[in-house]
Amino acid sequence: MGADPAARPKGRTVRAVTENAVHPAELRRPEAGKAVGWEYDAVNEIGRRLNAKIAWNITSWDTMIQAIRDGQYDVGMDGISITDERKQQVDFSDPYIVTQQFMLVRKGESRFSNSQAFGANPKLLIGSQAGTTNFYVAVYNVLHGKEDNPRIKLFETFGAAVQALIAGNVDCVLMDAASSRGYVGANPEKLKVVGDPLGTDSYASSSGPDRTSWRRSTPPSPR
Secondary structure (H helix, E strand, O other): OOOOHHHOOOOOEEEEEEOOOOOOOOEEEOOOOEEEOHHHHHHHHHHHHOOOEEEEEEOOHHHHHHHHHOOOOOEEOOOOEOOHHHHOOOEEOOOOEEEEEEEEEEOOOOOOOOHHHHHHOOOOOEEEOOOOHHHHHHHHHHOOOOOOOOOEEEOOOHHHHHHHHHHOOOOEEEEEHHHHHHHHHHOOOOEEEEEEEEEEEEEOOEEOOOOHHHHOOOOOOOO
């Protein structure tokens, strides 16, 4: 893990935060009675090794980065992409996964099979979440570089965007590879992935500027 023993938060409570909406990195399973996923496992394991108690919190994506910067939380794990803009607000660990974006569509979709065909059809809509990597890939890699493009329909969570896709209210949702597999696996009769990968994305834990032990401690992603 590499953390300096003197910097370890021995016995303290570390406030971790997630939106609990990036499947399968984190999700809540009512039948299990708890939230599960690799990001939960990773932070809980870091806490165990640092002799710290983890207090999980749920908040919306649009307030998360600022809340971490302001010190409301100690560490964020939410499929957070490393960007230059976010680096101005919070510190990041080393990436724990590098992934790409894919087009998640309904199972019977035949009007397009790649981003070029999607972009050329003005009737087709993308569901997304404002301020996310998926949103910016939709704007700059699929459509025409306008962030207020009416073809992009915004939702509070990725889960809500996927439900809108299944219901036929949008025609595509961009997802990283792991999340796409998770949603297709949960809805094999309703969803599929089409097209080539779009862009490359690195996920990392985020923390305030005084959380050096956490920046050093993110374990490698499982293979």
